Amino acid sequence: MKTLLGAVLLTVLVTQGYSLTCHSCNSLTGNCALNTTIECNRTTHSTCRSISVNTLIGNENSTYLLSGCGGCFGLVTFNSGLISHYVHTTCCSSNLCNDDVKPDIENSTLNGLECHACYAVTELGCNNTRVTVKCKGQQDRCIHASGHSRGLDPRTFVMKGCASDFLCRNPTGLGLFNYVPSTAFYCCKDGMCNLESRNFTQSTTPGPTTTSTSGPTQLSTSLSIALPLVFLRLVL
Known part of the structure; x- marks a missing residue:
């Protein structure tokens, strides 16, 4: 009997030691009620996390909060003027x-950096617009990326704007929004340094400053990346 009781107690202690209880939420409204929980295996997920998502496409602003088990990654933020994405994770290790019941709000303070901004189908279309965007918060790099999008309406894309350092060091972060930067990718620290395309490489040096003309084809907001894809890729 003592042996059986000892085994039961050991099982309980081991289970408690490797189990973590987290709030669970997948909110389409930007608010979460703390009435649903999930049990996490600490050997797989050692922390609870909350993911704040904010996307601006044209004049349409969408905010989400996702909570559950999982690890943290760096701040992913990008702003091309027409399209702005912000994904921020916070993690903690106790039950x-x-x-969090509401998502984080992105720092909107201008930081003095200004970059070429564009979201188009082709490099020529992007260069023809010659629009700029003022960077804010932790968007301390200018970015230039091109490749193809995934989803129901895959097509090529070119985008320029402001970005966070984490995104610049981790180009696959664009996959959160279904972008695959397969053609060109670089970031640079100086203002207006992201005009022209480069081969796919990571960089923090100023970009080339030659110009190109003609042939604009701007993407409409209806063809922009669908926000629910964020939820599919950030599995809780």
Whole structure:
């Protein structure tokens, strides 16, 4: 009997040691009620997390909050003027510690950096617009990326704008929004340094400054990346 009781107690202690309880939420409204939980295996997920998502496409602003088990990654933020994305994760390691009920608000303070901005189908279309965007918060790099999008309406894309350092060091972060920067990718620190395309490489040096003309084809907001894809790729 003592042996059986000892085995039961050991099982309980081991289970408690490797189990983590987190709040669970997948909110389409930007608000979460703390009435659903999920049990996480610490050997797989050692922390609870909350993911704040904010996307601006034209004049349409969407905000989400996702909570559950998982690890943290750096701040992913990008702004091309027409399209702006912000994804921020916070993590904690105690039971029910991810008790956020509203998503984070992105820092909107201008930081003095200004970049070429564009979201188009081709490089020529992008260069023809010659629009700029003022960077804010932790968007401390200018970015230039091109490749193809995935989803129901795959097509080529070219985008320029402001970006966070984490995104510049991790180009696959664009996959959160279904962008695959397969043709060109670079970031640079100086203002207006992201005009022309480069081969796919990571860089923090100023970009080339030659010009190109003609042939604009701007993407409409209806063809922009669908926001629910964020939820599919950030599996809780």
